[in-house]
Amino acid sequence: MSLVSLTNVSAEVELGNGQILRTVDSVSLELEVGKSYALVGKSGSGKTSLASIVGLLNAAYTGRFIYQGTDVATLKDRNLSELRAESIGFVFQNYSLIRHLNVFENVELALMYLPDRPTPRIRKRLINHALMQVGLNARAHEFPGKLSGGEQQRVAIARALVTSPKLLICDEPTGALDTSTSTQVMAILHKLVSQMQTTLLLVTHDSELATTCDHTFVMSQGRIMHAADVMERS
Ligand SMILES: Nc1ncnc2c1ncn2[C@@H]1O[C@H](COP(=O)(O)OP(=O)(O)OP(=O)(O)O)[C@@H](O)[C@H]1O
Numbered sequence: 001m002s003l004v005s006l007t008n009v010s011a012e013v014e015l016g017n018g019q020i021l022r023t024v025d026s027v028s029l030e031l032e033v034g035k036s037y038a039l040v041g042k043s044g045s046g047k048t049s050l051a052s053i054v055g056l057l058n059a060a061y062t063g064r065f066i067y068q069g070t071d072v073a074t075l076k077d078r079n080l081s082e083l084r085a086e087s088i089g090f091v092f093q094n095y096s097l098i099r100h101l102n103v104f105e106n107v108e109l110a111l112m113y114l115p116d117r118p119t120p121r122i123r124k125r126l127i128n129h130a131l132m133q134v135g136l137n138a139r140a141h142e143f144p145g146k147l148s149g150g151e152q153q154r155v156a157i158a159r160a161l162v163t164s165p166k167l168l169i170c171d172e173p174t175g176a177l178d179t180s181t182s183t184q185v186m187a188i189l190h191k192l193v194s195q196m197q198t199t200l201l202l203v204t205h206d207s208e209l210a211t212t213c214d215h216t217f218v219m220s221q222g223r224i225m226h227a228a229d230v231m232e233r234s
Pocket residue numbers: 013014015021023041042043044045046047048049050205
C-alpha cells in the first residue's frame with residue numbers, strides 16, 4: 001500500500017536575477033508503507049527540495065500528491081500542519097535541538113505540536129520510552145551542549161519518533177558524524193523504523209548509506225533517474 005504517491009510533481013524557485021530554476025522536475029514515485037528509501041544525487045540535484053514537498057513543508061508544487069489516500073492539494077494550511085505534526089517526523093544533519101531545553105523537553109516538543117496534545121502523564125511515558133529506545137533515558141535532564149554529536153542525533157531521532165509517525169524524513173542524518181558513530185546511528189534508525197512500520201525517506205550523498213535502504217532513487221537536475229537512464233549515463 002502506498003503512503004506517498006507523486007505524479008508529475010514539479011517545483012520552481014525564482015533566483016535573485018529573476019530567472020526561474022526548476023528544482024523538482026516531473027517527479028513520479030510511490031513510497032510504500034513500512035519500506036525504506038534512499039534519495040541520492042549530487043549537491044544541488046533537488047533532493048532537499050523534493051523531500052520538503054513529501055514532508056508537507058512546501059505546498060508550492062504542480063502535479064498530484066496523494067498522502068495516505070488524501071489529495072494534499074485539497075488540504076488547508078491548518079490541516080497540512082496538523083497532518084505533518086501527527087504523521088511525519090524529521091531528522092536533520094545539524095540535529096536541530098533547542099540549546100536551552102534539556103533532552104526530555106526537546107523530545108516533548110514534538111508532542112506539544114500535536115492537534116490532540118497528550119496529557120503530561122502520557123507525555124512522560126512516551127518520552128521515557130522513546131529515550132530508552134535510543135539508549136539515552138539516563139541523560140533526560142542534560143542539555144544538548146553536554147552531549148556528543150551521535151548522542152544529540154539520537155535525541156533528534158527520539159523526538160522524531162515519539163509521535164509514532166507514518167513517515168520519517170532524514171536529511172543527511174549522519175553528515176556530521178564519524179563513520180563508526182554513523183553506523184551506530186543508522187542501525188538504531190533502521191531498527192526503530194522497522195519495529196514501528198514507519199516509511200523512511202533518507203536523503204544522502206553517501207551511496208554506501210543508501211544500500212542500507214530497500215530502494216534507492218537517484219536524482220539529477222530535479223528529475224528521478226530510472227535504472228535505464230543511470231546506465232546510459234555511466
Ligand atoms: N529557496 C531557494 N532559492 C534559490 N535557489 C534554491 C532555493 N531552494 C533550492 N534552490 C536551488 O535549487 C537547487 C536544488 O537544491 P536542493 O537543496 O534541493 O538540492 P540538494 O540535492 O538537496 O543539494 P545538497 O545535497 O547540496 O543539499 C539548487 O541549485 C539550489 O541552489
